[in-house]
Amino acid sequence: MILHRLVRLAVVLLVVTFLSYVLLNLLPGDPTTQILGLSATEEARAQLRQELGLDQPLLIRYAAWLGDLLTGDFGTSYITRLPVAEELAERLPVTLELLVVAQAVALGLAIPVGVAAARRAGRALDQVLTAVSFALLSTPVFVLGVLLILVFAVTWRLLPATGWTPLSVDVGWNLTSVLLPAVTLGCGQLAVYARLLRTDLIATLQEDYITLARARGLSPRRILWRHALRPSAISLVTAVGLNLGALIGGTVIIETLFGLPGVGRLIVDSIFSRDYLTVQGSVVLISVGYVLVNFAVDLVYAAVDPRIRRA
Amino acid sequence: MKRCTILLVSMALTALVACSGPRPVAEPEATSSGSVSPTSGGRLVYGLSADAAGFNPVTDQFASQSYSMVSTMVEPLVSVGADGVWKPYLAQSLKPNQNADEWTITVRSGITFSDGTPLTGEVVKANLEAQKASPLTSSVFGPVESFELAGPSAVKVKLRQPWVAFPYYLATQIGMIVASASLADPKAASRTPIGTGAFTLKQYVPDSRMVVTRNANYWRKGLPYLDEIEFRILPDSQTRAQTLESGGVDAIATTRDEDVVKFGALKDTYTVHRARGMAVPEYMFMLNTAVAPLDDVRVRRALAYATDRKAVIATLRSGLTEEADGPWSKDSPWYAPGGDYPGYDLAKATSLVKEVEAEKGPISFELLSTPDPNTMQGVELAQDMWRKAGIDVTIKQADQADLINRAVLGNYKATVWTQFSAADPDGEYIWLHQSYAQPVGSVALNFSRIKDAQLSSALDSGRSNPQPDVRKKDYATVQQRLRELVPFVFIDHLNVGAVIATGKVRGIGETVLPDGDKALPLTGSPVPYHPFSQIWVSQR
Numbered sequence: 001m002i003l004h005r006l007v008r009l010a011v012v013l014l015v016v017t018f019l020s021y022v023l024l025n026l027l028p029g030d031p032t033t034q035i036l037g038l039s040a041t042e043e044a045r046a047q048l049r050q051e052l053g054l055d056q057p058l059l060i061r062y063a064a065w066l067g068d069l070l071t072g073d074f075g076t077s078y079i080t081r082l083p084v085a086e087e088l089a090e091r092l093p094v095t096l097e098l099l100v101v102a103q104a105v106a107l108g109l110a111i112p113v114g115v116a117a118a119r120r121a122g123r124a125l126d127q128v129l130t131a132v133s134f135a136l137l138s139t140p141v142f143v144l145g146v147l148l149i150l151v152f153a154v155t156w157r158l159l160p161a162t163g164w165t166p167l168s169v170d171v172g173w174n175l176t177s178v179l180l181p182a183v184t185l186g187c188g189q190l191a192v193y194a195r196l197l198r199t200d201l202i203a204t205l206q207e208d209y210i211t212l213a214r215a216r217g218l219s220p221r222r223i224l225w226r227h228a229l230r231p232s233a234i235s236l237v238t239a240v241g242l243n244l245g246a247l248i249g250g251t252v253i254i255e256t257l258f259g260l261p262g263v264g265r266l267i268v269d270s271i272f273s274r275d276y277l278t279v280q281g282s283v284v285l286i287s288v289g290y291v292l293v294n295f296a297v298d299l300v301y302a303a304v305d306p307r308i309r310r311a
Numbered sequence: 312m313k314r315c316t317i318l319l320v321s322m323a324l325t326a327l328v329a330c331s332g333p334r335p336v337a338e339p340e341a342t343s344s345g346s347v348s349p350t351s352g353g354r355l356v357y358g359l360s361a362d363a364a365g366f367n368p369v370t371d372q373f374a375s376q377s378y379s380m381v382s383t384m385v386e387p388l389v390s391v392g393a394d395g396v397w398k399p400y401l402a403q404s405l406k407p408n409q410n411a412d413e414w415t416i417t418v419r420s421g422i423t424f425s426d427g428t429p430l431t432g433e434v435v436k437a438n439l440e441a442q443k444a445s446p447l448t449s450s451v452f453g454p455v456e457s458f459e460l461a462g463p464s465a466v467k468v469k470l471r472q473p474w475v476a477f478p479y480y481l482a483t484q485i486g487m488i489v490a491s492a493s494l495a496d497p498k499a500a501s502r503t504p505i506g507t508g509a510f511t512l513k514q515y516v517p518d519s520r521m522v523v524t525r526n527a528n529y530w531r532k533g534l535p536y537l538d539e540i541e542f543r544i545l546p547d548s549q550t551r552a553q554t555l556e557s558g559g560v561d562a563i564a565t566t567r568d569e570d571v572v573k574f575g576a577l578k579d580t581y582t583v584h585r586a587r588g589m590a591v592p593e594y595m596f597m598l599n600t601a602v603a604p605l606d607d608v609r610v611r612r613a614l615a616y617a618t619d620r621k622a623v624i625a626t627l628r629s630g631l632t633e634e635a636d637g638p639w640s641k642d643s644p645w646y647a648p649g650g651d652y653p654g655y656d657l658a659k660a661t662s663l664v665k666e667v668e669a670e671k672g673p674i675s676f677e678l679l680s681t682p683d684p685n686t687m688q689g690v691e692l693a694q695d696m697w698r699k700a701g702i703d704v705t706i707k708q709a710d711q712a713d714l715i716n717r718a719v720l721g722n723y724k725a726t727v728w729t730q731f732s733a734a735d736p737d738g739e740y741i742w743l744h745q746s747y748a749q750p751v752g753s754v755a756l757n758f759s760r761i762k763d764a765q766l767s768s769a770l771d772s773g774r775s776n777p778q779p780d781v782r783k784k785d786y787a788t789v790q791q792r793l794r795e796l797v798p799f800v801f802i803d804h805l806n807v808g809a810v811i812a813t814g815k816v817r818g819i820g821e822t823v824l825p826d827g828d829k830a831l832p833l834t835g836s837p838v839p840y841h842p843f844s845q846i847w848v849s850q851r
Contacts, residue, residue, distance in 0.1 A: 029716045030716045039450045048446060081370075081498060081501065160554075259519070261544075265546070272711060
């Protein structure tokens with residue numbers, strides 16, 4: 001099974017990297033202009049193009065890049081002239097932390113909100129939570145981010161508006177610097193997760209074994225948290241894996257908005273500066289991460305619902 | 312319940328902040344207060360819009376934010392004074408021969424780089440040779456024949472032609488001098504340049520922050536005032552302004568007119584510094600004079616007549632800027648007044664359009680724009696104005712990289728553009744001279760591809776003639792020809808680029824040069840920059 005998945009990962013990587021390589025090269029604009037500036041001569045540009053291998057056909061360049069990748073060489077950035085792997089290693093912890101905290105915030109709030117809404121389905125609390133969920137879903141992250149900064153940084157001065165303190169420098173300041181971006185990023189997911197959990201919980205609560213548990217005199221709280229929640233979490237777990245893509249997309253905006261030096265910012269900057277190899281390296285990293293997380297999600301299914309394990 | 316939750320969340324956040332101790336490399340340290348004279352010590356946190364692509368003046372392309380960051384560590388041979396005239400900086404003197412086709416640069420004695428090595432004529436020569444060989448800057452060194460050592464502290468620059476404005480170029484990236492070790496290892500210099508600057512690099516996290524700390528052995532005694540500067544990279548302009556409001560940074564660089572208006576109104580709390588004179592770039596529509604229909608001067612003049620610059624300024628800049636009729640602003644010593652620019656006159660525009668249409672048929676072309684909302688708003692405004700004159704314009708969005716590439720290759724008809732902020736008019740030579748105009752498809756630095764003998768001859772004379780009054784006349788001719796030929800539909804002098812600081816930040820734009828002259832307060836575009844060695848913080 002693992003071998004099968006590894007083969008699938010390799011195929012996904014091949015397709016994704018080839019497509020992104022082709023698409024990047026279709027972008028109008030010349031990397032040599034970005035590197036050398038406006039006043040560079042035609043000769044200087046031609047020489048640089050040759051040095052970077054940009055005068056070679058696309059397929060040959062892709063094959064060469066792929067060959068290097070297989071030996072662990074992600075290439076060298078056109079702009080900073082640093083190894084792409086080094087740049088990604090510098091940025092990855094920021095994005096990973098942002099993603100983990102955003103998911104934690106989303107799940108940490110979505111589970112109690114979803115349970116509360118399901119327990120009081122159709123009543124006032126459910127309707128309020130539904131309205132809040134839709135409001136969060138329909139608010140773009142950049143608007144939410146600016147609003148949160150206005151309230152928590154400018155007005156109350158509780159959290160820094162922007163900037164990043166690495167975990168290795170100071171844990172407390174690291175948490176304060178990740179909190180607003182993570183909440184902003186997690187809010188949209190929170191609404192999705194809460195809605196999914198509410199719907200599945202309502203369905204589970206109508207199952208026969210729940211009626212039986214009620215008949216046996218178990219408390220509603222125990223029934224909800226011990227017997228209904230786990231089997232209702234399958235859709236939620238699936239969404240957590242699938243939404244990783246949306247979250248990574250969100251980091252591009254969040255990292256720019258809050259001035260975080262993560263992979264999202266690197267991708268945006270590299271696209272604008274036509275730094276092809278850095279974008280390719282980032283694409284590989286994200287593709288591998290996405291596939292691995294969804295593989296992990298499959299494993300979690302069995303833990304969440306024993307029926308799947310037995311099957 | 313709800314109030315209780317909010318209270319709990321607030322308490323938790325307060326506790327988190329309180330337990331975290333002081334924010335590392337972010338909080339200003341205590342400084343003496345209430346004094347008007349500069350006090351030493353303290354820390355400045357400065358918000359910039361983008362990171363530098365690298366700090367090596369020989370191998371990395373410098374944008375305005377690069378100058379802010381790098382100039383703390385690496386200094387130029389020359390600076391520009393408040394009067395707009397070049398002044399020696401690391402150089403003790405720059406002396407031309409009679410024809411100005413040979414310059415002797417003599418550096419000051421007693422200056423050392425941060426690695427302890429001395430600044431000598433040999434190091435300067437090696438730097439200039441590296442710059443001449445660099446593909447980034449080699450085109451600027453076109454008139455330079457060779458560099459020769461003329462003594463332990465002197466370098467002779469031999470030119471192929473007289474070049475009176477040569478020293479101005481040494482006030483830019485080209486004249487920034489790094490130690491031999493940085494020349495030997497350009498890759499390392501991209502991250503850690505060794506210069507003679509008032510600060511040395513302490514920490515650099517790409518796309519996040521750069522921290523520089525006081526150079527204890529700085530050659531200018533008593534400077535710098537600050538102990539440390541942290542440059543914070545905050546790409547989003549709105550959250551950058553919010554960070555200033557929240558106290559997260561002490562100063563920001565911005566190009567938003569909203570910020571200039573908003574913080575400018577809060578005079579007790581903030582100071583707003585804007586560039587003036589030659590340092591201000593011009594916002595314009597650049598027209599490709601090598602392709603139809605814009606190869607017809609009547610069409611270009613019709614576009615200028617149809618453009619209501621006042622309306623554009625009111626819409627895009629909150630009325631903050633002044634209409635432009637050429638590449639140099641009215642408060643610059645090089646500005647030549649001229650009523651000959653085709654100002655807004657819809658009747659004249661319509662008449663010219665009808666005249667051309669009678670000969671060549673309907674006029675239509677594509678206008679390039681970057682996709683940001685503010686620029687798009689301006690482009691749509693122009694489209695509407697030009698349509699009223701009978702010219703059909705379609706808008707095409709292109710990102711910065713694509714737009715620049717099209718301009719270089721001439722693969723465009725018209726585009727939004729910002730340019731012309733060199734300290735001396737000769738700085739615009741390669742962008743306007745006909746020898747730099749190449750056919751469409753070839754790389755050309757004269758992007759509008761304007762070819763005019765009179766214009767080019769005036770540029771040549773301005774480059775080579777040492778007489779200030781003759782140069783002034785030459786550049787008046789340049790302005791007159793640009794008004795007549797209209798390769799650019801000028802809109803305004805774009806001085807909304809500003810540095811905004813809290814009241815405690817002092818000394819921005821008040822730099823005194825080594826020989827006692829006042830320096831040009833701010834320079835560069837789109838965001839102006841300034842030296843940092845004489846900035847200080849007060850806790851008044």
